[in-house]
Amino acid sequence: MxxxxxxxxxxxxxxxxxxxxxxxxxxxxxxxxxxxxxxxxxxxxxxxxxxxxxxxxxxxxxxxxxxxxxxxxxxxDVNRLTRLREEMKQEQIKQFIMDMQEMGFSINEMLEGIMNNGSEGQ
Amino acid sequence: MxxxxxxxxxxxxxxxxxxxxxxxxxxxxxxxxxxxxxxxxxxxxxxxxxxxxxxxxxxxxxxxxxxxxxxxxxxxDVNRLTRLREEMKQEQIKQFIMDMQEMGFSINEMLEGIMNNGSEGQ
DNA sequence: ATCAGTGTACTATTTAACTATAACACTAAT
DNA sequence: ATTAGTGTTATAGTTAAATAGTACACTGAT
CATH class of the missing domain: 1.10.10.10 (Winged helix-like DNA-binding domain superfamily/Winged helix DNA-binding domain)
Known part of the structure; x- marks a missing residue:
């Protein structure tokens, strides 16, 4: 393995x-x-x-x-798991937006990019 | 510094x-x-x-x-820089989608999450 | 009491990233 | 030729992650 x-x-x-x-x-x-x-x-x-x-x-x-x-x-503790799910989601999104803005991409470019790539990967 | x-x-x-x-x-x-x-x-x-x-x-x-x-x-080489911009964008988006799907989030949840967070951070 | 399966702890070693320090090599200007 | 500014290279030492190997400690079932 x-x-x-x-x-x-x-x-x-x-x-x-x-x-x-x-x-x-x-x-x-x-x-x-x-x-x-x-x-x-x-x-x-x-x-x-x-x-x-x-x-x-x-x-x-x-x-x-x-x-x-x-x-x-x-x-x-199911509450903990619910919170964890939300925390991980927010953290991932926050980091993505920060990285993309650091490279000069707009929110619209992010949304378009995800819609274009997402249809295949889903 | x-x-x-x-x-x-x-x-x-x-x-x-x-x-x-x-x-x-x-x-x-x-x-x-x-x-x-x-x-x-x-x-x-x-x-x-x-x-x-x-x-x-x-x-x-x-x-x-x-x-x-x-x-x-x-x-x-401006061409190289144009390519670089596109490469970095695609790589970031691909990784984001992979990570989010790994956690079980849908493309719609990603889009909504970005729109909600993006308005403040923009 | 024993045993199999579990997590824990310890020591020693290896590797990669990083540091400190110093020397070397090239370029442009004087 | 010299100098100041540049990138390059080399040696040695430190640190954190990961490894290998071994032993310890707890639990549940026999």
Missing amino acids: GLEFDANKPIYLQLIHRISSEIVRGDKREGEKLPSVREYAVEVGVNTNTISRVYRELELLQIVTTKRGQGTFVTE | GLEFDANKPIYLQLIHRISSEIVRGDKREGEKLPSVREYAVEVGVNTNTISRVYRELELLQIVTTKRGQGTFVTE
């Missing part, structure tokens, strides 16, 4: 984002168990310590709960 | 993006001289070698031309 990573960003950050996305889009539901650190490490082809760090940071963000000896689970 | 950097991405990549943006939005014109490596290093508070690396990579991308003994200049 071994998924692909962007060599310019820390793997643990990419994994945090990946898992958060899976939860936000409903691929992983509240209370669902994540793979064990060893299992997930093998699956994505990284070291156990890296996964351990990912789970630890996700717990700080209150996105997962760790039960020692049992595993790591998506939080049961 | 010392501008701010995102601690999670290499400084040299952030600078490449920053300079490219300045060129694409017309803040730096074709043929315009960039600051010398030493000057720019002091300005942004990093090491000379880091700026040297930035200029070297920008030259590989054919965005700037280096004239040894004289300095580093934005390319005179």
